[in-house]
Amino acid sequence: MSRPRRRWDQASYYRGVPTAPYDLVKEVAIATVVILVVVLGLAALLSSPDVPSLTIKGWSQKEPIDFLATATGELQGTTLSSSYGPPYHAGTGSVQTLGPFAPQLWAGVHLPLTSAQADVLGPLAVASVGDRALGQALAQFAAVSPEQKSVWEAHYARDLTRARDIRGQVTVPVDGSGPMGLMMGSLLTVARSGGLDALLMTSRRFYQTDYTRALLFLGDGGYLKQVATDFHLVGNQWGVLNETGRYPGQAWLWLFQLWYQLPPYNTASNVDLLVVLTMGLLSTLLLLVPFIPGLRDIPRWIPIYRLIWREHYQFSQLAEAPVDRPE
Amino acid sequence: MTTSAESGPTPDREPANHSQPNPSRSWTLRLRNYVLRELPPEHLLPESEPAYLGSWVYVFGVVTIAALILVIGSGVVLAFFGPQWWQVSPQGHFVNSVHFWSVQMFFIFMVLHLWGQFFAASWRDGRAATWMIGVVVFLVSVVTAFTGYLSQQNFDSQWIALNAKDAVNSTGAGAFFDVLNFGQMYGLHILLFPLLLTMLVVLHIVWVRRRGVVKPIELRHPS
Numbered sequence: 001m002s003r004p005r006r007r008w009d010q011a012s013y014y015r016g017v018p019t020a021p022y023d024l025v026k027e028v029a030i031a032t033v034v035i036l037v038v039v040l041g042l043a044a045l046l047s048s049p050d051v052p053s054l055t056i057k058g059w060s061q062k063e064p065i066d067f068l069a070t071a072t073g074e075l076q077g078t079t080l081s082s083s084y085g086p087p088y089h090a091g092t093g094s095v096q097t098l099g100p101f102a103p104q105l106w107a108g109v110h111l112p113l114t115s116a117q118a119d120v121l122g123p124l125a126v127a128s129v130g131d132r133a134l135g136q137a138l139a140q141f142a143a144v145s146p147e148q149k150s151v152w153e154a155h156y157a158r159d160l161t162r163a164r165d166i167r168g169q170v171t172v173p174v175d176g177s178g179p180m181g182l183m184m185g186s187l188l189t190v191a192r193s194g195g196l197d198a199l200l201m202t203s204r205r206f207y208q209t210d211y212t213r214a215l216l217f218l219g220d221g222g223y224l225k226q227v228a229t230d231f232h233l234v235g236n237q238w239g240v241l242n243e244t245g246r247y248p249g250q251a252w253l254w255l256f257q258l259w260y261q262l263p264p265y266n267t268a269s270n271v272d273l274l275v276v277l278t279m280g281l282l283s284t285l286l287l288l289v290p291f292i293p294g295l296r297d298i299p300r301w302i303p304i305y306r307l308i309w310r311e312h313y314q315f316s317q318l319a320e321a322p323v324d325r326p327e
Numbered sequence: 328m329t330t331s332a333e334s335g336p337t338p339d340r341e342p343a344n345h346s347q348p349n350p351s352r353s354w355t356l357r358l359r360n361y362v363l364r365e366l367p368p369e370h371l372l373p374e375s376e377p378a379y380l381g382s383w384v385y386v387f388g389v390v391t392i393a394a395l396i397l398v399i400g401s402g403v404v405l406a407f408f409g410p411q412w413w414q415v416s417p418q419g420h421f422v423n424s425v426h427f428w429s430v431q432m433f434f435i436f437m438v439l440h441l442w443g444q445f446f447a448a449s450w451r452d453g454r455a456a457t458w459m460i461g462v463v464v465f466l467v468s469v470v471t472a473f474t475g476y477l478s479q480q481n482f483d484s485q486w487i488a489l490n491a492k493d494a495v496n497s498t499g500a501g502a503f504f505d506v507l508n509f510g511q512m513y514g515l516h517i518l519l520f521p522l523l524l525t526m527l528v529v530l531h532i533v534w535v536r537r538r539g540v541v542k543p544i545e546l547r548h549p550s
Contacts (some may be wrong), residue, residue: 010370014542017377018377020381022375022380024372024373028389028392028393031389031392032397034390035393035394035397035432038428038432039428042424042428043424046424047424048420048423048426049483050414050420050479051482053480053481053482053484053485054482087505094493094496103498103499104499104501107501107502110501110503111502111505209508209511209513210505210508210511211509212507215489215507216489224485224486224489227482231482233483233486235490239486243483244481247427248431250473250476252472272493272494272496272497273498276497276498290455290459296448298445299446299447299544300448302446304446305448308382308384308446308543309379309382309543310382311379311382315378
């Protein structure tokens with residue numbers, strides 16, 4: 001059967017171009033073996049990073065006052081997650097917009113979360129089964145007005161500034177905070193036993209792979225950030241490019257990270273949205289380089305192509321040079 | 328033997344000719360013709376190429392594919408044994424290390440390939456689609472690697488997830504792409520994104536083979 005004719009064919013495109021034998025499959029096979037040897041060597045010599053994940057249990061044992069202050073903040077609505085906004089709830093604390101452009105608000109609440117209930121009151125309700133004192137404290141807390149709750153929470157937050165942690169023994173001098181002392185003391189006990197890690201993962205289903213609640217709570221505290229700072233992972237340390245230990249991170253995100261270091265981005269309240277939009281614009285430009293005059297001409301202005309095809313140009317010049325022909 | 332022509336058959340008694348399908352009606356034949364027309368076997372697997380392909384810059388693309396083969400191979404082993412295996416088994420940790428360094432190699436050589444092709448202006452002579460598919464491959468690779476970092480189940484995953492959520496949420500994408508949801512990120516990382524990435528890489532390679540590698544800039548043919 002005769003092969004159908006092409007509208008564009010390589011034969012006419014390459015007419016007059018010198019060719020050389022080429023074995024594509026062999027080249028890929030050799031490259032794979034070489035890279036395999038390199039990668040096996042790196043894996044054997046350098047291993048890979050794996051710092052264990054933090055737990056609520058570890059947090060409450062190592063930094064109990066930070067833990068209590070965070071939990072109190074969840075009740076007060078002063079933590080990052082409790083005031084965040086979409087997609088967790090209708091708050092506005094972390095809503096980023098650019099003029100009328102507000103995709104975070106437009107997307108709305110899809111992962112509903114009430115931090116006070118999810119992180120403190122819900123777990124305490126479970127823990128109060130068989131604990132009459134805690135049950136009474138929770139009932140007392142639930143029965144009062146929101147204003148009274150705010151007063152108790154504020155007093156307890158003030159009390160925490162005078163708290164002492166002596167070899168893991170936490171003492172909070174409570175004064176005018178109602179049942180808060182008993183409630184938060186119980187929460188700390190549950191957390192230190194590891195129970196809160198489990199309670200933050202409970203749901204109406206048996207299987208669970210969603211860590212949103214637990215991670216948001218952990219992220220609200222100061223402990224996680226302190227550990228990240230020790231590993232040089234925070235933003236002003238170019239954290240995204242680093243890994244725990246002496247390993248490379250996501251170095252390909254260097255440009256994404258760069259904007260966070262530069263004004264006006266680094267002082268903007270909507271920095272994340274600005275950076276994402278900037279990177280979206282730059283990615284679109286990269287995609288459309290072939291069609292953008294100026295951008296598509298850069299390779300001609302910066303003649304790296306002369307290095308790329310150096311041998312080819314040398315060959316071309318030799319071929320064009322006058323040759324003394326024998327008579 | 329009496330032929331049908333000799334016996335003068337009526338049209339409804341004429342046997343169907345199965346060996347000669349009508350090219351304009353057969354979808355299969357049209358697809359085969361299209362594939363053969365656009366990508367004849369000698370272009371897909373050539374035994375010779377223009378001599379200027381001897382440049383070192385063309386090695387980067389091949390090495391990127393080699394690294395991707397190792398990324399997928401080590402990833403298949405990790406996926407088979409489950410997300411916790413590499414943290415509780417020395418063998419699993421080694422396979423994870425192979426996966427980790429393969430990813431690093433993949434990105435190093437992909438970026439070198441990208442810049443090499445940029446400075447070669449490889450989109451010339453009708454190759455814009457090849458360039459664009461390559462850029463999409465890079466962007467999908469970044470997202471695929473990102474979901475991999477979120478699937479490690481270690482401190483790095485926790486920190487990256489908590490920081491990344493603000494950027495994702497600010498665009499509204501957090502409503503359906505929850506970086507704190509391990510199950511969602513793991514599923515995307517081991518199935519959908521690798522599948523998409525592999526398809527795009529295959530498409531990129533097919534497009535390169537289809538048109539051939541672009542000629543050098545300001546090429547002057549030896550006459």
